[in-house]
Amino acid sequence: MIELQVNGESREVPEGTTAAGLLEQLNLLPALVVVERNREILSREALASTRLEAGDQLELVHFVGGG
């Protein structure tokens, strides 16, 4: 297991988890979220091939109501 920060909170995931895998674990549809890993935005195409590493800081964002 490796430890990451996801949306400001610590989370443990199995080693080798990809960004796409993390979204699946969290029940999030890739089409509806944007992933930023260590301040770099991951394209949708890159999600499945990006292996997460210990200490990664991830931000998972989406559109919400706003003015």
Next chain:
Amino acid sequence: MTWELAGRTWNSRLILGTGKYPSNESMVAALEASGTEMVTVAVRRVDLDRTNEAGILAHLDPARYFLLPNTAGCYTAEDAIRYARLARAAGMSDWVKLEVIGDERTLVPDVQATLEAARILVDEGFTVLAYTSDDLVMALRLEDAGCAAVMPYASPIGSGLGVVNPYFIREIKRRLAVPVLVDAGVGTASDACVAMEQGVDAVLMNTAVAQAEDPVAMAQAMKLGVEAGRLAFLAGRMPRREIAVPSSPGRGMLA
């Protein structure tokens, strides 16, 4: 009559925000009643504890409403740029409502940081609609920087105070070649009408509709207010005078 903004043609001159509605149902009904074609959305962390709580795309059809992401909540150019890039990565468009706030109490923009962010975002190919103050020089600078639209406030965000500085809104519209939209501070239909009477291209509002007692009715009122204001502007209003001029003839009075 239609109007153009960043290469797209629009029928409605009313743009609505999607925040602070009492419910998603209320929001959807109000947007429908308003006739709007473009709505703003914010970019925020997914709430991982309640992943059943969907983002706004669960309630809004992006084929029906053009989504304009904002950089609300950003106080630095760097933050605003980060949020704009995240918004673009959602894959819908490269449009962004650029907001860089300078003061927590009034939520007025940090115009210097806004200009800095605008230059960078324009350079990166974004279509930037810049929220700004009613300062004429800043509006001109944002236009020079390549913004697709300049959006001066009527009054502080969420204040409902209406158009506090109509003269400078008018002057900004006279002087700029890009579309000018009044954004922020509209409270009721007459405010939207007054904004349009200054000659601007469109009005953007959120709280005025979302926090009306009856958002659907207010959305209808705003639609009409915007139309009335636009018609009045095009009609060419009478001049203001410091003295009275009678409307009925002076001659023919009885002895």
